[in-house]
Amino acid sequence: MNKKTLVLGASLKPNRYSNLAVEKLSANAIETHAFGLRKGQINKVEVDTELQDYKNIHTVTLYLNPMRQKEYYNYIVGLKPKRVIFNPGTENPEFYNILKENNIAFEVACTLVLLSTNQY
Numbered sequence: 001m002n003k004k005t006l007v008l009g010a011s012l013k014p015n016r017y018s019n020l021a022v023e024k025l026s027a028n029a030i031e032t033h034a035f036g037l038r039k040g041q042i043n044k045v046e047v048d049t050e051l052q053d054y055k056n057i058h059t060v061t062l063y064l065n066p067m068r069q070k071e072y073y074n075y076i077v078g079l080k081p082k083r084v085i086f087n088p089g090t091e092n093p094e095f096y097n098i099l100k101e102n103n104i105a106f107e108v109a110c111t112l113v114l115l116s117t118n119q120y
Contacts, residue, residue: 002031009063010034011048012049018063021111058081061085066092085111
């Protein structure tokens, strides 16, 4: 099953974990979308700077600190993903509760580790 993924907080800088996540997701044949502050590409994945109404998103993986996440709560819940991954540094108990109320699963994990251990 293709776990179509949105990387929220994608950076064009190659040394950033969000950038590596986009690369690894697409290298694993996972349909990947990316949203970030600057428009560009990570390999062949376009980084959007405007929120899109993506359909059938399975996973949203976060690379935004908890304060920056607040403005995206409604957007993420509206996408109706199956799960949200909170990468290191993005842990957010307030958002966990919102996700629980909306029956959206979440994990506090590292996308890169999940991919490298075949647990994604």
